[in-house]
Amino acid sequence: MKIDPRHLEILAAIVDNGGLTEGAEALGKSQPSISRTLSQLESRIGAPLFHPGRRPLKATELGLSLAAQGRSVLEATRVAGQIVDRYRTGHTGLVRVAGTPVFMDGVVAGIIARFQQHMPDVLVEQSYGYADALIDRLRNATLDLAIIPLQQGQVPDDLRFQPILPGLNVIACRNGHPLLRRKSITLSDISQYSWIAPPTNSPLYRDLQRALAKIGAKDFRINFSGGSLASVVSILAGSDSLTVLPYSVVFEMKNQNQISALTLEIGHPDRMLGVLSKETPDKNPAGERFKSFVISQFESLSRRINQHRQEQLWR
Amino acid sequence: MKIDPRHLEILAAIVDNGGLTEGAEALGKSQPSISRTLSQLESRIGAPLFHPGRRPLKATELGLSLAAQGRSVLEATRVAGQIVDRYRTGHTGLVRVAGTPVFMDGVVAGIIARFQQHMPDVLVEQSYGYADALIDRLRNATLDLAIIPLQQGQVPDDLRFQPILPGLNVIACRNGHPLLRRKSITLSDISQYSWIAPPTNSPLYRDLQRALAKIGAKDFRINFSGGSLASVVSILAGSDSLTVLPYSVVFEMKNQNQISALTLEIGHPDRMLGVLSKETPDKNPAGERFKSFVISQFESLSRRINQHRQEQLWR
DNA sequence: CATCTATATAACATCATGTTATGAAAATAG
DNA sequence: CTATTTTCATAACATGATGTTATATAGATG
Incomplete structure (x- = not known):
């Protein structure tokens, strides 16, 4: 026999709250609604779920067994509601x-x-x-x-x-790089170091080109190209090469004491x-x-x- | 957010049976009904429960979580149905x-x-x-x-x-009682033994009186009265007293080899x-x-x- | 690209559920 | 024992959800 899970919920609420009125309250429904659902359920099952005429209401053995299932339904819907709530509030x-x-x-x-x-x-x-x-x-x-x-x-x-x-870019180098000790940096200072280039299809690569053009460097050596940030930083830290990086990236990495930014204006992309x-x-x-x-x-x-x-x- | 447990059941059926059609079949409902309930549920929750446009249907993470709760509801209703069935068939x-x-x-x-x-x-x-x-x-x-x-x-x-x-009654005595050896029993044989009487308000007590009257015993000694069957049998077995018992009771006890019935006609109550x-x-x-x-x-x-x-x- | 199968939509009937108002009965107090 | 209070049952009605069949649409498959 198929039983409506909502009826089981209602039964559990009645049993666990000690009466129709309290059960209705707990479910946020009216007492007559609960009352009718209960009679309906009893007549379908063909057996009383509560001992008739006794107040306070006392469930029969059958009523108690079914209420236990209702409790399980109640718990499942509670959890489901919680899942949805967490989803809707972005916690999941x-x-x-x-x-x-x-x-x-x-x-x-x-x-x-x-x-x-x-x-x-x-x-x-x-x-x-x-x-x-x-x-x-x-x-x-x-x-x-x-x-x-x-x-x-x-x-x-x-x-x-x-x-x-x-979009602020800087020239980045390893900590302790010779250029960092200079008060002012000239083109010829820079030109003796080779460059690490980002992937050629990246905006950063175009930024690099623009930056070098800005400071007048026509001819520059690239000794590494491609690779993710981690490899770029590793190579940067282990050599005297230079590269162009967003300032925010260098800023976030300054705690690691690996790389620094040259105080050289290279013009920001628009x-x-x-x-x-x-x-x-x-x-x-x-x-x-x-x-x-x-x-x-x-x-x-x-x-x-x-x-x-x-x-x-x-x- | 309160969620209808039946919707969770339906969701679980869809997920577990791999589609709307199969889910509807498993629940014994029509496919459009299931389909509409699902859209309803999705629009209430405000999120897709299945990845749209993909066939076979694939549930979202949210859909799977809710289906798990639905499975629990399904199980509870299944058990509830079983409890009711066992009750209705008298197994409980x-x-x-x-x-x-x-x-x-x-x-x-x-x-x-x-x-x-x-x-x-x-x-x-x-x-x-x-x-x-x-x-x-x-x-x-x-x-x-x-x-x-x-x-x-x-x-x-x-x-x-x-x-x-x-309503067949007999005179009962212990196994090995002297009277059992007699071929025929006379009133004077009986009158030397005392009687165990059932509670005075019991039908059996009136049967005892009637039986004794029938065989003409006017004057009889009662040495035990009241007590449940167990005590009556104990006393009977440990003495030569007599009593009146339903034949069926003596019959059921004959395996225990404690008491027997005298083959003496005492008249049956009507x-x-x-x-x-x-x-x-x-x-x-x-x-x-x-x-x-x-x-x-x-x-x-x-x-x-x-x-x-x-x-x-x-x- | 054509066909097949699964899902979505439409239109409609009906039943269950919810409501408020009110009656009846059990428990409690005086 | 009677009066009051509390709790449950019933009545009457509105509405929304669920079910149905028929049909359109959209993925999947050859």
């Missing part, structure tokens, strides 16, 4: 985030780590890519958030770009690092929560960077 | 049975033991009483079955009496031992099952008694 779910490799490794990875300390049940799925590909993925809903440098004019109408940091997402986001509470966390973390990073630069100026 | 429940003390102890207790070997989950609540009290209890539904000796004329209209055994119950029984499947078991056991007892008596005649 899946966030798919992507960005340019160097930013993801150098800055965003740390932000994700901090996010997961608060939201351990959110699964963050990270991947890499550049603007065009990520815009496609945002559009076909295989990505929730892109963290990329972008020019304001490049932002499509159906997407929303929230800029965070100016871009902002920012968060790109759908104008009308698909409902993904965890994604929304992650997005605002990322933005707040970037704001905090931005403040720390500005503060640091001011301190540098004071010297 | 409560049977309240009562009867005259000597019969209950001497015959019915054994029947109950055999019943419980087949139906271990039926709780049998046994009590003692005589006709009037038991009739009252049957009427106010505090008793399911009375097993008592009754005259046909005494049966109330609202009750049903199913006679089983004739009663039948039988099963008394409501004409229109309150729905108690276990009670019905027990009742028919009792009747069949009595019939078997009746056959064995008759067979035994025939064998005695042949000697």
